[in-house]
Amino acid sequence: NVVTSMYQNNGANMDNVDFIQAPSDSYWTRDYGPWFVIDGNGEFGVCNFPYNRPRPDDDDIPIEVANYLGIELYGMDLEGAGGNWMCTGLDQASSTNLIWEENLNMTHAEIDQMVDDYLGVSDYHVLPDPLGEYIKHIDCWGKFLDVNKVLIGSVLESDPRYDDFEYVADYFANTLCDWGVPYEVYRVFTPGNYPYTPYTNSLILNKRVFVPITGSTYDSDAIASYEAAMPGYEILSVMYDGWENTDALHCRTKGIADMGMLYIKHMPLLGNIQLLDEYEISANITNYSGSPLYPDSLLLYYKEGMGNYQSVIMTQQIGSLYMGVIPYQEDGTMVSYYIHAADESGRNANHPYIGAPDPHEFTVLQMIPGLIVEPDTLLFEDMLQAMEGLEVKIYPQDNEDVVIDNINQEEWDEFYWWSESVVDFPYLLQATDSLILTVYIGIPVDQPLGYVQDTMFIECEAGDHEVLIIVNEDIISNINESQDPISISGIYPNPFNDLTNIVFDMPQGGHVVVYILDMRGNMVSSLADRHFAKGEHRLQWDGRSENDFDCPAGIYHLVVKTDRAMGTSRMIKR
Structure with a gap:
């Protein structure tokens, strides 16, 4: 009742408050409180570990929390304290080397393996403690602010701890975060003199950051450091003259997992990105509440430079995987983006967590040798x-x-076309060389009069190229009509087996070439190459090639060509 009255008097919404009745030995809930995990089946659980203090009631609090929430309890036999643990929520975490000193019965590799097995952390950074205090907890001098950001305390160069603080700051600056880029390292001045400066011992809760202040002249600078590092968050100072360098707000608070959370997992595009035709942004979106996602609220927001955000719907690919596409951007463009999702439980989420105020950013550059x-x-x-x-x-x-990955050298969709020479892919195009392709059109083009088109795609790592292939059949028809076209008046029988007769009419005498093409445009037989008089003429084709091989069954094209006109017709050999 005393606590309830205190909460109510300070404006707390009691509908959001649950009480767990259990004995405890101290108020350092950070050190002994539950570590929440999601197991391989997508179920929430609590990892319980031996607390590194002789406080048995405190040590049992994770058990009480797991029982109250009705979730699985996992016993991890690794002595430690929550104040000496910070993690990104993905694959990385960090502690001071106190974790080694408290578990002398285990090798460093065995500790790493246990952290991976129970907590899903495959990259565990164990560092020397620069603070120089008895407690050796990492939250007294450092804090992950996001997956790619870390805050590290700093002291004057004349301080004997200066090199130690700079070492850990440099360590993170030269370490790749879970998103594949070096950590952004922010600094806050923490000299430690009274009134104390425990500024890294803060609490991040949803979109608010609670920073302990003490009345020190450095308080305002500390708030400014958080504002610079965490745009979009509400930075709140918590004044108390009892904070110490080794005991402040973070030590006395512990977040509780939202077991109906809406979670977005995404590997962002960051830094310099190769210029491409488009940029596929994929994410796994998991609605742990079980409430359906709103399909029209699964959005990819992006903007170019200082422009306004635009949005595209992210569509389901398979299971929880969704994808949206950022279209082509010019070389040198800086692109900012974030992902948004909402479900019917009333929850919504962004990636990165704060969304538009601090989005993912990448710059489009032509970095790979192109074509x-x-x-x-x-x-x-x-x-x-x-x-x-x-x-x-x-x-x-x-x-x-440059390696050419592929070229579509033949297509049938819009009309038949092909290119020669035929090459095998991947094809290494040397720096001083070139590749020349000759594109042919299969005649006739069975399309209505007018322009018809198709596309040749030339693919390489630096980006794809497109060659538009346009056939103006209307112009072809007009040319044939205006130039007294050669009339192929008969092919019989058609289809044929062994022999077919060809009849064509010359509007005037002249030199004529008559030949047969296969569907790839290769000449298989020459029937005539001589002068023909005006009038009707007859030829035969026995279905054999120039080398006297029997041509396979299929479609062939007859071509009758003079210097000024051409006639074509199709025949079928059975």
């Missing part, structure tokens, strides 16, 4: 171009070798 492709458009305006082909030249952008 130059010329031209980027092939326009086929007449039959001659379609049959003789148009060239695409590919060469390295810089004086470096």
Whole structure:
């Protein structure tokens, strides 16, 4: 009742307060309180460890909490204290070497393995204590502010502890965080003189940061350090003249897991990123409440430079995996983004946690040797171009070798086209070399009159290139009509087995070439290459190649071409 009255008198919402009735020995709940985990089945649990003080009631508090919440209790036989443990919530955590001194029966490797087995921490940073006090707890001089940020105390260069503080600061500055980039190291001045300066011993709770202050002249600088490091958070000072360098707010508080949390797991794009056609942003979104996600509230927000945020829906790929796409950005563009989700329990979440005020950021740069492709458009305006082909030249952008991962050298979707020479992929294009592809169009193009188009994709690590292939069938038709086209008046039988007759009409006399192409545009047989008079003419094809091999069954194209006109027709060999 005394505590309830105290809470009510200070405006606490008692609907958000639960009491656990259990004996305890002290108020240092950070040191003996429960360590929450989520196991491999997605279930919440509590890790219980031997508390490094002779306080048996305190040591049993994790058991009481697990029983009250109805969750699993795991016994981890590693002596320690919560004040000497800080973790990122992912794969990394840190303690002082007190953890080694308190567990002399175990090797360092065995300690690392136990931390991994029970807490999911695969990268455990054990560091010397720079504070020089008896307690050797890491929260007295350092604090993870986010997955990629850490706050480290600092002292004057004349302080004998100066080198020790700089060592741990440099250690983190040269260590990759769980997001694959070096930690951002922030400093707060903690000389330790009375009134004390326990500024790293703060409490981060949701979007608020509670910082212990003592009336020191350095209090305002400490608040400013947090504001600079944690934009978007509400930074609140907690004044108490009883705080000490080894005992402040963090020591006396312990957060409780939200077992219905909405959790976003994402590996962000940070730093310099290779210029690409688009940037796929994927995340696992888990609604531990069991309440359905709002599909229209699964959003990827992004902005270019100092522009305004735009949003795209993140769509489900499989299970809890969702994806959104940031479109192409120009070389040198800085992109900021964050992920947002909401579910029907009323919860919402961002990644990074604070969202828009401190988003993920990356800069688009052309870092990998790329290609130059010329031209980027092939326009086929007449039959001659379609049959003789148009060239695409590919060469390295810089004086470096480039690996071409793939080129689609043949397509049937819009119309039939192919390119030669055919190469095997991956293809190493040397710095001083070039690759020339000749693109051909399969005749006839079975499309309505007008422009039809398809795309050749040239893929390499530095980014893909597209060559637009356009066929102007309307122009082809007009050219044929205006130039007294050659009329192929008959192919019979068609389909045929061994022999077919070909009848064509010359509007005027001249030199004529008559040949057969397969579907890839390869000439398989030449039927004539001579002068023909005006009028009707007849030829035969026996279905055999120039080398007198029997051609396989399939579709073939007859081409009758003069200097000024061309006629084509399709035949089928059975």
